[in-house]
Every structure is written in structure tokens, then in C-alpha cells.
Amino acid sequence: DIVMAQSPDSLAVSLGERATINCKSSQSVLYSSNNRDYLAWYQQKPGQPPRLLIYWASTRESGVPDRFSGSGSGTDFTLTISSLQAEDVAVYYCQQYYTAPYSFGQGTKLEIK
């Protein structure tokens, strides 16, 4: 099974500053036949379901603000929020959808400093 590990577990950033969340998979999620990383990032606010932000490690879902970006390949990935807004307070999860079981990171709680 692929284990996903996020860091840090929690993060406090000032409004307008950059927030960076890391995700590491225990094995590569790069699918060689199409050269795509099967890695997604989700945002979850209290009382709401997760919302897809980024898929294939770096492709922004339609409607997601461009301050959100994803990078990385293979086993190491990063979610960056370039200028933190108040509405970005949430828990963020990475997930590999390369193979079952489709595992998630433990989550990173993002707060305002």
C-alpha cells in the first residue's frame, strides 16, 4: 500500500503571505504510460465535504483561484498558496489515486497568524 505523509500537521500564516504544504508518497505515483502523477490536493472547510483543488499534481480544477498551485513529481509534492486569504482557512489533504487503496495524507490544518 502507498502511504502518504504530509508536513507540517498545522501551519499559521499571515494574510497575504505564502503558505506551503508538502506531501510525500512511499512510492512513485507517476504513471509511465501517460507521464502523469496521480496526485490530488483537496480543501476541506468545517462541516463541508472535501473540494478538489489540484489534480495530476499541478493542474488546477476549474473555478479554483490561481493563488493555488501544485508542483512536484514522483514521490514529492507541494501545494502552495501564494497570498493567503481569510477564506483559505481549512484542512488540506493530498491523495494518491494511482492505485487502490487510494490513500490520503493525514491533513494539514491551515490557520491565520
Added chain:
Amino acid sequence: EVQLVESGGGLVQPGGSLKLSCSASGFRFSDSAMHWVRQASGKGLEWVGRIGHKPSDYETVYAASVQGRFSISRDDLENTAYLQMNSLRKEDTAVYYCSTQTYSGFWSAFYWGQGAQVIVSS
């Protein structure tokens, strides 16, 4: 727009059974894989299982924690997926999310429903 609506949640005694439904719209249901993911209160996301589409012979795969107790099925004519939960334990208490992967040459990431609360308690 992908829309998923779960129903059937509630309170059930340990050892009991419950069946959740997930009604889908806004995408080609028959071309999709359907998943169930759960989240205990204050905890992270735990993938429960998946049912594939017809070309995969509706293959199912489950997390070890529910293998042999839970089963997923689907009705492509009704655009609905199901999660049958048997031999329920207190640790199965969670919000259960239905989610989907759509296929257009490549499998997408997950899109989510609003969730259904399941409480296992005597």
C-alpha cells in the same frame, strides 16, 4: 456539474446493518468509478472502497478495515451507487462520502457528495 447526493444514514446498533445510497447526476455515470470515503469526527479521510465501471466488470476493491463486512454495488440505469454495511462496529461511526472518478481517456481525481452520517451505538 458533478452532483452526488447520499442518503440512508442514521443510527444503528453494533452488529447491525445499514445501506447507503448515492444518487448521481451531471456526468456519464456508466463511465465512472464510484468510491466511498469516510471521516470520523475530527479525523482525516479514510478510503473505504470502489466499484469500477462495466468495462472492468464492475470490479470492487475494499480497504482492509471493511473487507468482508461492506459491499459496494451500482445501478447504471438509476445512476445510483450503494454501500451495504454489515456487522457494524462502533469504530465505523463516521460521515460517509460518496465520490466519483470520471473517465475521459484518463481517470480523474475524486469529486464528492455532501456526506451521510452513520452512528453505530447501543
